[in-house]
Amino acid sequence: MSRIAVIGAGAWGTALAISLARRGGHALTLWAHSPAHAEELVDSGENLRYLPNFVLPTDLTITSDLVRATAAADIILCVTPSQNLRSIMEQLAPHLTPDQVILSASKGIEDISFLRMSEVVAEYVPNPFGALGGPAFAQEVAAAMPTAITIATGDEDLGKSMQDAFTSTSLRVYRNEDIIGTELGGALKNIIALAAGVVTGLDLGSNSAAALITRGMAEMTRLTIACGGRAETIAGLAGLGDLVLTCTGGLSRNRTVGIELGRGRSLPEILASLNGKVAEGVRTTTAALGLAANRGVEMPITEQVAAILHEDKSAQSAIRDLMTRPGRTE
Numbered sequence: 001m002s003r004i005a006v007i008g009a010g011a012w013g014t015a016l017a018i019s020l021a022r023r024g025g026h027a028l029t030l031w032a033h034s035p036a037h038a039e040e041l042v043d044s045g046e047n048l049r050y051l052p053n054f055v056l057p058t059d060l061t062i063t064s065d066l067v068r069a070t071a072a073a074d075i076i077l078c079v080t081p082s083q084n085l086r087s088i089m090e091q092l093a094p095h096l097t098p099d100q101v102i103l104s105a106s107k108g109i110e111d112i113s114f115l116r117m118s119e120v121v122a123e124y125v126p127n128p129f130g131a132l133g134g135p136a137f138a139q140e141v142a143a144a145m146p147t148a149i150t151i152a153t154g155d156e157d158l159g160k161s162m163q164d165a166f167t168s169t170s171l172r173v174y175r176n177e178d179i180i181g182t183e184l185g186g187a188l189k190n191i192i193a194l195a196a197g198v199v200t201g202l203d204l205g206s207n208s209a210a211a212l213i214t215r216g217m218a219e220m221t222r223l224t225i226a227c228g229g230r231a232e233t234i235a236g237l238a239g240l241g242d243l244v245l246t247c248t249g250g251l252s253r254n255r256t257v258g259i260e261l262g263r264g265r266s267l268p269e270i271l272a273s274l275n276g277k278v279a280e281g282v283r284t285t286t287a288a289l290g291l292a293a294n295r296g297v298e299m300p301i302t303e304q305v306a307a308i309l310h311e312d313k314s315a316q317s318a319i320r321d322l323m324t325r326p327g328r329t330e
Contacts, residue, residue: 002025002026002027002074002075002165003026003027003029003072003073003074003075004020004026004027004028004029004073004074004075004076004077004165005028005029005031005069005070005073005075005076005077006020006028006029006030006031006077006079007031007066007069007070007076007077007078007079007080007088008031008033008078008079008080008081008106009030009031009032009033009037009038009041009047009050009062010050010051010079010080010081010138010277010278011047011050011051011138011139011277012079012105012136012138013030013077013079013080013105014030014047014050014051014054014056014138014142015051015054015136015138015139015141015142016077016079016105016141017030017056017057017060018054018056018057018141018142019141019142019144019166019168019170019171020165020166021057021059021060022057022144022168022170023166023167023168023171026165027061028057028059028060028061029060029061029062029063029069029070029073030056030060030061030062030063030069031062031063031064031065031066031069031070032062032063032064033064033080034064035064037049037064038062038063038064041056041062042062049275049276050276050277051138051139051142054139054142054143066088066091066092067091067092067095070092070095070096070100071095073100074099074100074101075100075101075103075162075165076092076096076100076101076102076103077103077105077132078102078103078104078105078106078117079105079106080106081106081108081278081280082106082107082108082109082110082117082187082280082283082284083108083110083111083283085104085106085110085117085120085121086110086120089120089121089123089124089125090124092124092125093124093125096125096127098126098127099127099128100127100128101127101128101129101130101158101162102121102125102127102128102129102130103129103130103131103132103151103162104117104118104121104129104130104131104132104183105131105132107133107183107186107187107189107190107242107280108186108187108190108280108283108284108287109184109187109284109287109288109291110287111283111286111287112287112290114287114290114291114294116179116180116183116184116187117131117183118131118179118180118183128153128155128158129153129154129179130151130152130153130158130159130162130179131151131152131153131179131182131183131186132149132150132151132152132166132182133149133150133151133152133182133183133185133186133237133238133242134147134148134149134150134174134237134238134241134242135147135148135149135237135241135242135244135245135246136149136242136245137245137249137251137252138251139251140251141170141171144169144170145170146170146172147170147171147172148171148172148173148174148237148241149166149171149172149173149174149237150173150174150175150176150182150236150237150238151163151166151173151174151175151176152175152176152177152178152179152181152182152183152233152238153175153177153179154177154179156177159175159176159177160175162175163175174236174237176233176236176238178229178230178232178233180224180227180228180229180230181224181229181230181232181233181234181238181239182229182233182238184220184223184224184227184229184234185220185224185233185234185238185239185242185243186238186242187280187284187288188219188220188223188224188284188288188302189216189220189239189242189243189246189247190246190254190279190280190281190284191216191254191281191284191285191288191301191302191305192212192213192216192217192219192220192243192246192247192301193243193246193247193252193254193255193258193281194254194255194257194258194261194279194281194282194285194305194309195212195216195258195301195304195305196209196212196213196216196246196247196248196255196258197247197252197254197255197256197257197258197259197260197261197262198258198259198261198262198305198308198315198318198319199212199258199262199319200255200258200259200262201258201259201260201261201262201263201315202262202263202315202316202319204319208319209247209248212247212301213243213244213247215301216243216247216301217234217239217240217243219298219299219300219301219302220234220239220243221234221235221239222297222298222299223288223291223292223295223297223299224239226292226295226296226297227291227295253274253277253278253279254279254280254281254282256279257270257271257274257279257281257282260273261308261309261315262315264315267282267309281305282309285302285305285306285309285310286306286310288302289302289303289306300322300325301322304318304319304321304322305318
């Protein structure tokens with residue numbers, strides 16, 4: 001039996017806790033950022049804020065005490081917004097033991113530093129690390145709809161043990177050794193999903209969406225290789241799988257933000273309507289461009305998404321500029 005602490009009581013963290021409980025064989029703790037939210041979870045028996053209509057397991061321990069949540073955990077599953085991970089590690093680092101595994105399910109790149117989540121963690125502790133990726137909407141995982149994900153770790157035995165810990169009749173878990181590719185696939189696909197949403201919001205048709213997704217994958221692959229990751233990872237669940245889901249699925253927050261941008265709504269208005277939920281691509285876009293500049297990688301779609309988000313460029317102008325770029329080979 002594994003003792004697993006799920007850090008982050010948003011939709012994805014809650015869904016993973018429900019999935020792990022359904023599998024059985026684990027002692028589970030769910031950490032909520034605020035005492036008020038933890039109290040709501042206990043009193044209501046569900047996550048009314050972020051994942052309503054799913055009953056929380058009765059044997060799930062819920063707390064807002066971070067040290068208590070992780071004290072006896074074999075696996076610390078971090079499911080916080082990527083920009084919050086550093087704060088979590090600052091609090092946790094003095095209390096961790098060397099054998100505790102840190103598994104990140106956060107999909108983003110840190111602002112300013114342009115670091116991946118594994119790099120943020122490594123600044124604080126040398127603990128065993130894994131990255132969870134792949135196409136998985138929280139609502140569908142919580143509802144036990146068949147889903148496939150991947151877990152990346154540099155240690156084969158650790159990968160096998162985590163694969164076994166998360167696999168169930170509704171969650172098929174693959175494993176790989178490419179932490180870089182798995183992390184970048186999960187982060188960069190959110191940017192392309194914003195662009196795909198813009199295409200939908202402008203009602204530009206299926207041809208445009210297919211081209212955008214394909215060329216977006218090319219951008220993702222270029223940056224991943226430049227950072228030391230593998231093209232095969234971007235062609236798998238952590239890349240292509242997550243990209244297709246996030247660019248086409250109605251439950252995608254990043255795609256939803258893009259749709260509303262395409263329809264002419266302002267970014268602050270759109271983000272306010274998310275009611276506290278996070279669209280990771282909004283902040284990842286700038287960080288991805290910084291990382292790309294450091295590596296000498298061209299990312300034209302990401303550049304146009306950043307211009308729409310942060311420079312008040314019109315969606316129509318961004319699409320026109322992409323379409324009129326100088327011709328090149330594929």
